[in-house]
Amino acid sequence: MRNMAFSxxxxxxxxxxxxxxxxxxxxxxxxxxxxxxxxxxxGLKKGEKVVRLGECICINNDDEPVDGIIQYxxxxxxxxxxxxIVVPECEREGYPELNPVQFVEMFCKMNKCKPxxxxxxxxxxxxxxxxxxxxxx
Numbered sequence: 585m586r587n588m589a590f591s592x593x594x595x596x597x598x599x600x601x602x603x604x605x606x607x608x609x610x611x612x613x614x615x616x617x618x619x620x621x622x623x624x625x626x627g628l629k630k631g632e633k634v635v636r637l638g639e640c641i642c643i644n645n646d647d648e649p650v651d652g653i654i655q656y657x658x659x660x661x662x663x664x665x666x667x668x669i670v671v672p673e674c675e676r677e678g679y680p681e682l683n684p685v686q687f688v689e690m691f692c693k694m695n696k697c698k699p700x701x702x703x704x705x706x707x708x709x710x711x712x713x714x715x716x717x718x719x720x721x
Contacts, residue, residue: 613706
């Protein structure tokens with residue numbers, strides 16, 4: 585299973601406020617594929633280990649320009665059959681304080697890219713962790 589780092593949005597991920605991420609690469613990730621969310625995968629100091637945040641499943645993986653979030657700032661998704669939920673994309677990305685233009689500026693600065701560059705918009709779901717029981721059996 586591949587690892588996907590959430591170093592900039594770790595807290596949003598932990599608080600279940602993130603279910604969309606934009607990435608370069610990841611064309612091979614298909615709906616139904618599983619991946620492991622981690623805090624960070626690069627720049628680990630000697631002795632540091634990868635911190636797992638949880639297993640996820642890909643719901644959707646489409647290509648779009650970075651500034652596609654400006655044209656489509658709100659997208660509906662179905663949490664349950666027959667139920668449509670509408671949440672702003674910046675909020676789903678873990679940046680509720682940003683508007684789409686600010687998000688594109690931040691993303692381009694962080695990734696040294698242009699707003700017209702093509703990225704992958706990955707929608708995912710966290711897989712609930714099995715709770716450990718205190719029962720002896």
